[in-house]
Amino acid sequence: MMISIYIEGKKYTVEDSKNILETCLSLGFDIPYFCWHPALGSVGACRQCAVKQQHFGSTIKDTQSHLVMSCMTPVSDGSSITIFDNEVEEFRKNILELLMINHPHDCPICEEGGNCHLQDMTAMVGQTYRRYRFNKRTHYNQYLGPFIGHEMNRCITCYRCIRYYNDYAGGDDLGVFGVHDNIYFGRVQDGMLQSEFSGNLIEICPTGVFTDKTQSQNYTRKWDMIFAPSICQQCSVGCNIIVGERYGKLCRVENRYNGNINGYFLCDRGRFGCDYVNINNRPKIPSNKQGDDWVVLNERQAVQEAANGLKHNCNRIIGIGSSRASMESNFSLLKLVGPDNFYNGINNLEQERLLLIIEILCNSGIQVPSLREVEIYDTILILGEDLTQTGARVALAIRQAVKGKARKDAEAQGIFDWQSAAIINSAQGIKNNILITGVDKTKLDDVAVLTYYDSVQNQARFGFAIAHALDHTAPEVKDFDAKLNEKLDIVVQKLMEARKPLIISGSNAGSKELIASAANIARALKNRGSEVGITFIVGEVNSIGLVMLGQKSLDAALVDICSTHTSSVGLIVLESDLYRHAKANQVDVALNKVNYLIVLDHQYTLIQKKANLVLPVSSFVESDGTVINYEGRAQRFFRLYKPQSYEKNTVIFESWRWLYLIHDCYINYIRKKNLHIDQIIDAIIYYFPKLIGMKQTSPDASFRICGQKLARAPHRYSGRTAMYANVDVHEPYISQDDDTMFSFSMEGNHSVQSCHKQVAFAWAPGWNSPQAWNKFQDKIGGNLYSGNPGIRVLHTGNGSTLNWFNMIPQSFKTMNNVDRWLIVPYWHLFGSEETSQRSQCIQDCMPNPYVMLNQLDALQLKIQKNMLLKFTCAGQILCLPIKFSTNLPTGHIGLPLGFPDIPLFLSGMYAQDVQGVLL
Numbered sequence: 001m002m003i004s005i006y007i008e009g010k011k012y013t014v015e016d017s018k019n020i021l022e023t024c025l026s027l028g029f030d031i032p033y034f035c036w037h038p039a040l041g042s043v044g045a046c047r048q049c050a051v052k053q054q055h056f057g058s059t060i061k062d063t064q065s066h067l068v069m070s071c072m073t074p075v076s077d078g079s080s081i082t083i084f085d086n087e088v089e090e091f092r093k094n095i096l097e098l099l100m101i102n103h104p105h106d107c108p109i110c111e112e113g114g115n116c117h118l119q120d121m122t123a124m125v126g127q128t129y130r131r132y133r134f135n136k137r138t139h140y141n142q143y144l145g146p147f148i149g150h151e152m153n154r155c156i157t158c159y160r161c162i163r164y165y166n167d168y169a170g171g172d173d174l175g176v177f178g179v180h181d182n183i184y185f186g187r188v189q190d191g192m193l194q195s196e197f198s199g200n201l202i203e204i205c206p207t208g209v210f211t212d213k214t215q216s217q218n219y220t221r222k223w224d225m226i227f228a229p230s231i232c233q234q235c236s237v238g239c240n241i242i243v244g245e246r247y248g249k250l251c252r253v254e255n256r257y258n259g260n261i262n263g264y265f266l267c268d269r270g271r272f273g274c275d276y277v278n279i280n281n282r283p284k285i286p287s288n289k290q291g292d293d294w295v296v297l298n299e300r301q302a303v304q305e306a307a308n309g310l311k312h313n314c315n316r317i318i319g320i321g322s323s324r325a326s327m328e329s330n331f332s333l334l335k336l337v338g339p340d341n342f343y344n345g346i347n348n349l350e351q352e353r354l355l356l357i358i359e360i361l362c363n364s365g366i367q368v369p370s371l372r373e374v375e376i377y378d379t380i381l382i383l384g385e386d387l388t389q390t391g392a393r394v395a396l397a398i399r400q401a402v403k404g405k406a407r408k409d410a411e412a413q414g415i416f417d418w419q420s421a422a423i424i425n426s427a428q429g430i431k432n433n434i435l436i437t438g439v440d441k442t443k444l445d446d447v448a449v450l451t452y453y454d455s456v457q458n459q460a461r462f463g464f465a466i467a468h469a470l471d472h473t474a475p476e477v478k479d480f481d482a483k484l485n486e487k488l489d490i491v492v493q494k495l496m497e498a499r500k501p502l503i504i505s506g507s508n509a510g511s512k513e514l515i516a517s518a519a520n521i522a523r524a525l526k527n528r529g530s531e532v533g534i535t536f537i538v539g540e541v542n543s544i545g546l547v548m549l550g551q552k553s554l555d556a557a558l559v560d561i562c563s564t565h566t567s568s569v570g571l572i573v574l575e576s577d578l579y580r581h582a583k584a585n586q587v588d589v590a591l592n593k594v595n596y597l598i599v600l601d602h603q604y605t606l607i608q609k610k611a612n613l614v615l616p617v618s619s620f621v622e623s624d625g626t627v628i629n630y631e632g633r634a635q636r637f638f639r640l641y642k643p644q645s646y647e648k649n650t651v652i653f654e655s656w657r658w659l660y661l662i663h664d665c666y667i668n669y670i671r672k673k674n675l676h677i678d679q680i681i682d683a684i685i686y687y688f689p690k691l692i693g694m695k696q697t698s699p700d701a702s703f704r705i706c707g708q709k710l711a712r713a714p715h716r717y718s719g720r721t722a723m724y725a726n727v728d729v730h731e732p733y734i735s736q737d738d739d740t741m742f743s744f745s746m747e748g749n750h751s752v753q754s755c756h757k758q759v760a761f762a763w764a765p766g767w768n769s770p771q772a773w774n775k776f777q778d779k780i781g782g783n784l785y786s787g788n789p790g791i792r793v794l795h796t797g798n799g800s801t802l803n804w805f806n807m808i809p810q811s812f813k814t815m816n817n818v819d820r821w822l823i824v825p826y827w828h829l830f831g832s833e834e835t836s837q838r839s840q841c842i843q844d845c846m847p848n849p850y851v852m853l854n855q856l857d858a859l860q861l862k863i864q865k866n867m868l869l870k871f872t873c874a875g876q877i878l879c880l881p882i883k884f885s886t887n888l889p890t891g892h893i894g895l896p897l898g899f900p901d902i903p904l905f906l907s908g909m910y911a912q913d914v915q916g917v918l919l
Helices: 020-026 086-099 117-125 160-168 198-204 268-272 299-313 327-337 348-363 392-402 404-412 420-427 456-470 482-497 512-527 543-549 554-562 584-593 606-610 655-666 677-687 700-706 770-776 840-845 855-860
Strands: 002-007 010-015 050-054 066-069 080-082 148-150 175-177 184-186 210-212 226-231 240-246 249-255 287-290 293-296 316-320 379-383 433-438 450-453 501-506 533-537 569-574 594-601 613-616 625-628 633-637 821-825 851-854 867-873 876-885 892-895 910-918
Touching: 010 020, 020 050, 050 086, 066 086, 086 117, 117 770, 148 198, 160 175, 160 198, 160 420, 198 210, 198 249, 198 268, 226 633, 249 268, 268 392, 268 840, 299 569, 299 594, 299 613, 299 655, 316 327, 316 554, 327 543, 327 569, 327 625, 327 655, 327 677, 348 512, 348 533, 348 543, 348 554, 379 392, 379 456, 379 482, 379 512, 392 404, 392 433, 404 420, 433 456, 433 482, 450 482, 456 482, 456 512, 501 512, 512 533, 543 625, 554 584, 569 655, 584 594, 584 606, 594 606, 594 655, 655 677, 851 855, 851 867, 855 876, 876 892
Parallel strands: 002 080, 316 569, 379 433, 379 501, 433 450, 501 533, 569 594, 594 613, 821 892, 851 876
Antiparallel strands: 002 010, 050 066, 050 080, 148 210, 175 184, 226 240, 240 249, 287 293, 287 613, 625 633, 821 910, 851 892, 867 876, 867 910
């Protein structure tokens, strides 16, 4: 309901369910605050947001205004609010002075300097003089792991940290200790924070209590960095991030607000896993293998060598793409080698799962919710996907969905959504239903009302049985295990009671049958009239987009290379480690058949040792491109800096630029103008009309409307001169960027209400910290003024064109006296992903490689503690330390797939020659 209020004598029409602080901030007024946060609500801990309120309503008429805390006071019809008043301003000053009594005033050495909400609020209230002259309270700091620095003496006891960590993110190893003026936020003892979302403490904390340790290695103040909007490359969710650099080093990764996806928060892999772009031992100069030696080449020589090598040595050129490369790069490879010779670089089984997912998303007629929409579903069934490790930001959204019932009950009691403490107190453990199946425990089990651990085959059968119980026209599961009837009844009952159920599965469990069962359940619920949604998590940042470009798998490429009728084969491998996706002996045989091998990558891989030509390519912070996430949303990322600007001898280009240069040279085409990325996007749309939405991710049109470039650096940026003062006193020429609307300087537009969706950094006058996002939103916690970046290119129709899936697998049964053990994946946020595991801070917290075994199987194999398990799988011999699980089904071996020397393709294969080996 909308009501009328008066702010500083002017009338406004606002929502009646909001508090005064949120309402005023949404209208553009500046009110200082600390403890309130858009995602956390209000607890009234800091008293900083005072305003005056006077009622003129029909039932209440005040003769004078009252001092109220705006975060704890709802707006009321006809009330008058005064923000700028001598009494109010004096009150705020006094509160801030009290909060600052024990603060060390160490801004010059604090890593939050220039990015600090406390600094902003101190300036806003005008508290410029410190009267306290006694000893300050001091605390010892804790070691909280390789990511988070701890400086408790800066704390102003706003309680944001534990409200986020415990209540929002579900962590249980950070607490508050002490009383009165001796409050301490930390762990019971030193140790790494266990939550996969601990890095958000850096932005949640309004002071410098929690700081980014990884930034310290390349530390630079915010005003001396250049920023760019980007997309996290470490999983398929596609969270929006801001990346910042100085001196050619990635210094900072921050959350970039997107009202459809990540909102205010990132997972720790996305925040801390990008340091691989700073590795020194990466390819930087093209190199050509001549005999046993490598010869470095310049740009022209490298392009000519590639064209000549392919033209003179090869009758056929095969290209292998990559799901961690952009759409533009994969299409450029496809254009060079031709559609018949383009292979997507995904193994055959994974491709089958991805194609099935795309078919379901496009033709099921079932809603595919955005990440933000996941939070409003009232019952969620997760089939086989360990979300906290494979799609962590989705897991965080599910934790918010759990609280939906408590919020609804609180609303019925007249408690507003922003009254977080009251909601928690009234909830008394009430929560929405989360139902989980998997091969072992997951980090979401603590909020689940039912868990079921079994093989993926039996999980799929369980899923098909659920669908049949919901709709008897769905295929029936023959010989269903009667022991599971009780669990089946619970799941069916919870789903039937749900108004908005959500079914989640994905490709990471290694079973297309599990994916099909999820689709059947969703369809059965839709037939019953439920507002059902479906979500599938996939492997990498551009897995969905890559399969939309080409449907010939890596296995097919290796077979074609080795076929007898193919001779003089040239091979181009794009940003992919083939040994990670296919059997080593199969890759070796294929590479030995190749006459000329070109490898493009920004990291060293084993395949480069066998290459004829290695071309160094830009990482995602050095290039422009588009990726398509798990829900089919195309999103654009932008170049942060040019490597050549800092290292003159480097020859590093975007993959798509290298490939087009080779293409032009190969066909003797002389391009009159430099190639722009928008030209490639136009070509993609021409050949793949379904991807027309990609054009809307290009900011070119909005740039023309704005009429000027957009700044990559804050207004106080001083680096153009200072960076090179020891080299040349003259101001260096500013690099230009013809591919985007961004300027490599502080010059340009940065209006919070400008016409562009791509925000390079969160800054507004008086708001230097991440709290500045309030200034970019149409309302607090809403969408960006110009709309959220990204556009869906996979569209779900209203009607279903799919029949019931009938691929019900046979029940998995352990075969006694048979040496066959099914490999199942154990995914890890730190270690399973290819690029982030190269970051030093990630390596420091990766678990050591291991093998998981059921304790009953260990007894059968006569395995003892401190033994290694040795086995053979896909021609590869592994010998690893053993961990034991009571939940992993017998007859299975769990492996941390994706770890070094533990390739992804082992999922679903069988191990043999299993035996214990003494250390």
